Amino acid sequence: MLDKKIRLALIGLGKMGISHLSIAGANPHVEIVGVCDTSKMVLTFLEKQTPFSVYDDYKKMIDEAKPQAVILSVPTKYHAGMIEGLLDKNIHVFAEKPLTLDAATSQKLAEKAEVLGLINQVGYHNHFIGTFLEMKRLLQKNILGDVYHFTAEAYGPVVTKAKDSTWRSKQEEGGGCLYDYASHVIDLVNFSLSEIVGVSGVELKKIFSKEVEDAVYGTLHLKSGISGILSVNWSDPTYRKMSTKLTVFGKNGKIIADATELKMNLNEPIKGGSYDRGWTTISVGTIQEPVGFYLRGEEYTAQLDYFISSIQNGIRSSQHNFRQGAKTDHAIALIRKAIH
Amino acid sequence: MDRILFGDNQFFGVNHASDEKSREQLIKFKSNDSIIKILDLAKIAGVNTFMCTTHDRIANICEHIRKHPADYTSYKIYPCMPYAHKYANAVTELGIMGALKAYMPGNIFSTALKGGMAYLSDDHEKMMELLVDAEMKMFHGIETPVIFLQNVVTDLLLGLKAYGLLAAFHSYIKKKYNAEAGFITMNLPLLSNVLVNLGIKHPIICTSINKEGFRMSGGKCAYEKILAEKKNRVIAMQIFGGGFISPKEAVDYVVSLEGVESILFGASSAGNIQQTISWINKE
Structure with missing residues (x-):
């Protein structure tokens, strides 16, 4: 495994997003370069209590923080557009489940990620x-x-x-x-x-x-x-x-x-x-x-470890x-x- | 702290080894009397500390203890807060804001509304204090010398590197309740390091310790090393681990570790309670 840390950003900090952030925060192979949400309360909390750089606009975060990979935990209706945009910027994506609200769109995103050679994973823990x-x-x-x-x-x-x-x-x-x-x-x-x-x-x-x-x-x-x-x-x-x-x-x-x-x-x-x-x-x-690092079950850490090591080692999963x-x-x- | 502490998982259907057993236990411990009967059995066997989560039903147990002071003269409770599933299910359904609305004590929340939610939601220490007070209400009149933060919150804050709140919890428990704060964690090596850096001397930490290395994140060796340093006052929990070694072997391992101050276990039958206590005491 390479020593270089993966530059990771998180979009969406609800229940799953916060949990992913905590697990990623404890991962020695990860550098968290930005976190983004629209809730002022959540952003204020993270700004005051944690060392992470917070954003309320994910596009700005992507441009400024330049992550290699993103964990997306926003309401499902936003997945399709955001994932498309992230792939266009050559960013590896871990998306919470379900992938999108439209099966044909999900299929297209899968093909796009594969063509671009980007790691793509869905949070089926x-x-x-x-x-x-x-x-x-x-x-x-x-x-x-x-x-x-x-x-x-x-x-x-x-x-x-x-x-x-x-x-x-x-x-x-x-x-x-x-x-x-x-x-x-x-x-x-x-x-x-x-x-x-x-x-x-x-x-x-x-x-x-x-x-x-x-x-x-x-x-x-x-x-x-x-x-x-x-x-x-x-x-x-x-x-x-x-x-x-x-x-x-x-x-x-x-x-x-x-x-x-x-x-x-x-x-x-x-x-x-x-x-x-x-x-x-x-x-x-x-x-x-x-x-x-254990937070809510080994599986939540294991799935993020898998995502990070897939990026580090360039291994493309066919299962997840x-x-x-x-x-x-x-x-x-x-x-x-x-x-x- | 006493050498042996009695836990409450079995009463509320928390069983890490089997979903099926947890449902059986929920049925078995439907009545408060059935819980009190087991607590009394443990008390007769010499266990005078009950370490329990702030589950709604614990309020009834507290009521019983208050009503029968003569039966519980030197009895102590170590509350562990919050009862996370209550909040987690609420967050899934109502969102973070909705869950806070639902669980903030009523009068305090309306006060906050008057002053604007922003004032409260930006003062995280204050919000933590209000939630602690809400959870502590059910224990009034009962000795609670150690008050714990549940692992789901300790470890969440640990991963978020929100260390200030761990320190704030520690100092608030001392100031308001004249008690020691304790931290439950599945990540002893990481937490121990953080608490030392925060300047908290000899913190009370309750963590998984078992011969199998089950839920000992960072590895069994790292745990044993920290125990040997004796910088923390450690309570061993989940001593039976994933369940593939014999109970006797499990107990022998934990009692052999010098850095373990107390041992937490729960059981649902007189036989298991007496057996485990006698094994621990034989050390």
């Missing part, structure tokens, strides 16, 4: 959780034999009563459970199983929100030929925080994975495999790679890039289309 990675690895080894079904779920307590509206309560700005919670689950299916090519039986349910859905239910049809159930609800107060679970059913057994553990039941052990017949439980703590993000945006579009 589940890719960096040990249990989901292990599930993907086991499925690639065909440990379950013929897979015939899956359930992909996420539940949590984001909107548990009717309240004031923010951009998250407006669909045209990228609000709602489909763009938020469900995008993670959809991405996880694309990442660990196979690309989603069709949907059926879709229900978008409003529970407390007036303008957007709080729950997403339906059947996902994959390129590999199998189908499974999507069940996501961000208005479930019985969960303390977001809890994502993927269960895969095969003729030789079943795997249940969430962010804390992987449970597998095999009818027959596979040749050369290290797993026995019957139940095996693997706790994430036993397989998760340690990180240099815009193209992968575009697949998820495509599946989201299929779901939207299905209800109209």
Whole structure:
């Protein structure tokens, strides 16, 4: 790895942006050359309490601070235009999820970044959780034999009563459970199983929100030929925080994975495999790679480490890039289309 | 500080090893009585300090303690603030400003509105003090000799290099509550260095310490080196780590470290509580 620090700037300092800033701030391979937001309160806080150079105009920041890379955590409706502009300036981009509100635009951005040879990544942090990675690895080894079904779920307590509206309560700005919670689950299916090519039986349910859905239910049809159930609800107060679970059913057994553990039941052990017949439980703590700085979970640090080292080493990911993000945006579009 | 501190994760469905177990625990500890029963079991076994997050339900436990002073004569609580998920879920839904509106104490917020929000939102020390006071309300009348900043805030500020606020928290706790500030962190080497540079002598730090090196950012060796220097008063938490070594081995490792002043653990059954305490005391 080269010793030279990556000049990084951050645009958007809401919940995810602040968290990225803290993690990047502790990364010894990063020099933070600028941070930008439109909230005066946030900018004042950073100006007074931290050493970072603050801007309220991202274009000015890009021109003055000249970052090599940007972390973009603004409301999704701004992604397309900003990413386009950043790529034009030859800047590597890490964008929060979902990539954009339009699948064709996402695809174009993916192609553009590839043509320009720029590192591009989308913040689907589940890719960096040990249990989901292990599930993907086991499925690639065909440990379950013929897979015939899956359930992909996420539940949590984001909107548990009717309240004031923010951009998250407006669909045209990228609000709602489909763009938020469900995008993670959809991405996880694309990442660990196979690309989603069709949907059926879709229900978008409003529970407390007036303008957007709080729950997403339906059947996902994959390129590999199998189908499974999507069940996501961000208005479930019985969960303390977001809890994502993927269960895969095969003729030789079943795997249940969430962010804390992987449970597998095999009818027959596979040749050369290290797993026995019957139940095996693997706790994430036993397989998760340690990180240099921990804030909210190893995966958040791991995804930024990956972005930075990709830039340093010129390695272009095929797993976490815009193209992968575009697949998820495509599946989201299929779901939207299905209800109209 | 006592050698053994009793934690509260098990009561509120915080289980780093299993989402499923956390839900089972939430069901098990639905009533306040079920929590008090376990606290009393730990107390009988000799544990007189309860280290807990400022979860809404802790207010009920505090009420019970105040109502039965004779049963809790030398009992102490170490509050850990804030209960982060309360704020994190609010920020996702309402934005940073909306969450502040929702959680600032009512009268104080209306006062701030009169003076203009700008006055308050630009004075971050003052805002921190108001939030600390709001979180401390439930503990009135209870001994709270150490008051902790939760790791999500400590580590957020650490990464942001907003060191001034760490120092401000430390001095406010001393001034207002005549107590010691403590810092919970997943990044002991980094925090230790920062606190030394801030001139905070022998800070109380609660951090993951376990034989597996689980959640010991910067590496187990760096942690052991810092413990040996004895510049901090360290509380070991997450002593059972990721869960792949035996509980006995886990305890043996932590008690063998000289720089560990106290050990924090939580358990949901009498058997586990007594067993862990007896292992720690055998050192």
